[in-house]
Amino acid sequence: MCGITGFWNKHSQSEGDFEGLIRKMKAKLSHRGPDDEGIWNDPEKGVALGHQRLAIQDLSPAGKQPMHSYTDRYIIAYNGEIYNTNQLKAELANDSSVSYEWKGHSDTEILLASIETWGLKSAVSRFVGMFAFALWDREEGFLHLVRDRLGIKPIYYGNSGKSFLFGSELKALKEHPDFVGEIDRSVLGLFFRHNYIPSPYTIYQNFRKLEPGTILTLSGPDSSSVTTYWDAWETIHKARSSPFCGSYEDAVGELEVLLCESIKSRMLSDVPLGAFL
Numbered sequence: 001m002c003g004i005t006g007f008w009n010k011h012s013q014s015e016g017d018f019e020g021l022i023r024k025m026k027a028k029l030s031h032r033g034p035d036d037e038g039i040w041n042d043p044e045k046g047v048a049l050g051h052q053r054l055a056i057q058d059l060s061p062a063g064k065q066p067m068h069s070y071t072d073r074y075i076i077a078y079n080g081e082i083y084n085t086n087q088l089k090a091e092l093a094n095d096s097s098v099s100y101e102w103k104g105h106s107d108t109e110i111l112l113a114s115i116e117t118w119g120l121k122s123a124v125s126r127f128v129g130m131f132a133f134a135l136w137d138r139e140e141g142f143l144h145l146v147r148d149r150l151g152i153k154p155i156y157y158g159n160s161g162k163s164f165l166f167g168s169e170l171k172a173l174k175e176h177p178d179f180v181g182e183i184d185r186s187v188l189g190l191f192f193r194h195n196y197i198p199s200p201y202t203i204y205q206n207f208r209k210l211e212p213g214t215i216l217t218l219s220g221p222d223s224s225s226v227t228t229y230w231d232a233w234e235t236i237h238k239a240r241s242s243p244f245c246g247s248y249e250d251a252v253g254e255l256e257v258l259l260c261e262s263i264k265s266r267m268l269s270d271v272p273l274g275a276f277l
Helices: 015-027 085-094 107-118 120-126 185-193 234-239 248-265
Strands: 003-009 036-042 049-054 074-082 127-138 144-146 156-160 163-167 207-209 214-220 223-228
Touching: 003 074, 003 127, 003 214, 015 049, 036 185, 049 074, 049 127, 049 214, 074 107, 085 156, 120 144, 120 214, 144 163
Parallel strands: none
Antiparallel strands: 003 049, 003 163, 036 049, 074 127, 127 144, 144 214, 156 163, 156 207, 214 223
């Protein structure tokens, strides 16, 4: 896993203040990514991104984050892994509207190229994997937070004081001076019932978990909208409307094919792999 964090302040600050603050927030996530770290900030816009890296694909500096897209329009801080990168790369190569000169072979670079080519929602709908990322769009002046279909990778966010804060863990947000950690007593019942706090709630008022399969888009630190790009119930209803028509033996064979394809796609790695059974 990796760690991402950042903020969008309503008022710009000096570059030194920004760098020191984002480094302090990012340092709280060092256990999530011991291999490398990086920051990006734009004091004029009031935006900063931080990243702690656990290197899985492309261990070279070409995989360093936050990463810029090839046109420099997008900057991303990304946690996760995209399993169908080879397929996406082939589709990009067949797209006559673009011509990429790849700097490395990280899934982050392919993710960014996909967003550049097809747009955010269309690209995310093609991704097969587990991910949570923050994407700053320099052209539109938008900040996007995106979470995978099933919510495997976490991302927390909320407005506090003059700033919009986000990160893989709440402890990173608590390092920001605008953070106000008032306990949300209305969720304590959920905690005692389930022994955890379910999405979209957190233990703190004004802070939430981004729900699975959604994109949170901010046009300003306190102006946001949520788009759903994948919905579990909709997928279930579609499956029920066109059920598998083969025999039991056909179903067993098809399941084995799907499982083998799924496992194979998850074995793309430049480091040793492990599995939990």
